[in-house]
Amino acid sequence: MKRFASWPGHAWIALPVRVYLAAIFLLACYHKILDPHAFALDVATYQILPLALVNLMAIVLPWIELATGVMLLVGLRTRPAALLIAGMMVVFTMALSIALAKGLDMSCGCFASQGADEDPISWTTLVRDAVWLAMAAYVLFFDKRPLGLDRLLERRGPPVAAQPNP
Amino acid sequence: MPMKLLENPTVKATVRDAVLIVVGCAAFGLAFNGLRPSGGIPVVQREEYDLLVPCPDISAEVDPLEPTDPRLGAERTLVIDAREAEAFAAWHHASARNAVYDFLDPLPEETVREIARSGAAMVAVYGDGADPDTGRELAKEIASKGIRNVYFVRGGAPALRERSTAR
Numbered sequence: 109m110k111r112f113a114s115w116p117g118h119a120w121i122a123l124p125v126r127v128y129l130a131a132i133f134l135l136a137c138y139h140k141i142l143d144p145h146a147f148a149l150d151v152a153t154y155q156i157l158p159l160a161l162v163n164l165m166a167i168v169l170p171w172i173e174l175a176t177g178v179m180l181l182v183g184l185r186t187r188p189a190a191l192l193i194a195g196m197m198v199v200f201t202m203a204l205s206i207a208l209a210k211g212l213d214m215s216c217g218c219f220a221s222q223g224a225d226e227d228p229i230s231w232t233t234l235v236r237d238a239v240w241l242a243m244a245a246y247v248l249f250f251d252k253r254p255l256g257l258d259r260l261l262e263r264r265g266p267p268v269a270a271q272p273n274p
Numbered sequence: 275m276p277m278k279l280l281e282n283p284t285v286k287a288t289v290r291d292a293v294l295i296v297v298g299c300a301a302f303g304l305a306f307n308g309l310r311p312s313g314g315i316p317v318v319q320r321e322e323y324d325l326l327v328p329c330p331d332i333s334a335e336v337d338p339l340e341p342t343d344p345r346l347g348a349e350r351t352l353v354i355d356a357r358e359a360e361a362f363a364a365w366h367h368a369s370a371r372n373a374v375y376d377f378l379d380p381l382p383e384e385t386v387r388e389i390a391r392s393g394a395a396m397v398a399v400y401g402d403g404a405d406p407d408t409g410r411e412l413a414k415e416i417a418s419k420g421i422r423n424v425y426f427v428r429g430g431a432p433a434l435r436e437r438s439t440a441r
Contacts, residue, residue, distance in 0.1 A: 149393070162323070163317055163319045167317065168299060172296060185291050188292040192292050248288075
């Protein structure tokens with residue numbers, strides 16, 4: 109398992125995964141940043157968060173999506189970004205499960221480009237989110253030397269101090 | 275176990291960076307919201323949001339809406355035309371969708387689901403403006419399905435049309 113985890117080829121497999129996840133999150137944050145009120149309504153529709161936290165969530169979350177999307181795309185602080193994306197996916201999946209269990213007939217609120225009629229929550233949405241969670245987890249656990257700025261900065265970093273001879 | 279995991283320098287650095295990203299984004303998001311030309315949204319919402327989620331509260335009473343009410347043109351208002359398809363084709367409110375009201379047949383379940391899913395904050399229904407008004411009857415039926423914030427336009431399509439012609 110350790111040998112598999114340290115396989116250098118993961119960086120190349122993780123690259124398209126990162127680009128895909130980045131595209132999803134950049135697309136998702138766009139309408140939320142443009143129209144925080146609409147997103148706040150979407151958050152409120154889930155009926156999970158207390159009212160006092162709904163707007164705070166609507167204000168902050170899109171920027172985390174934007175930052176992590178960009179970071180994943182350019183390979184800067186890739187693993188913290190993947191950790192946050194995985195965390196968000198866990199939260200979204202839980203929220204979806206609760207909404208589905210409550211029988212709420214509502215829009216996912218994930219992408220504004222899709223109208224509410226075109227993007228209702230369903231078990232398919234849940235599976236989709238689980239796949240995205242798995243992708244984020246793959247980047248987090250296996251992309252140890254990500255291609256991108258992280259690797260570039262690692263190369264240009266200060267030389268490792270010489271080890272004293274025993 | 276989680277504490278032991280955090281002793282690993284890589285894990286520690288990853289979590290620390292993730293926390294810094296969240297803090298940075300929160301600060302930036304709050305500042306951006308405050309500096310929005312439109313004023314942004316309040317950080318703490320005090321008034322309940324009007325949500326269109328079907329609920330067991332069944333109330334068939336609906337309030338009227340004047341044809342001049344500016345909420346009719348609002349983005350999150352779902353306008354429904356209850357008249358026959360021909361009348362709808364001849365003239366209808368700019369953002370209206372047609373859901374023909376039949377005094378004998380119940381409202382299709384799919385129409386109710388579509389309204390609930392629409393993400394609208396308010397539903398405004400107008401009909402032929404006659405007595406009884408199909409708009410008012412449809413609005414009552416929609417409200418009885420548990421959809422909140424349903425109104426009917428007083429005077430129906432003739433009043434709306436007259437208002438649009440006057441403008």
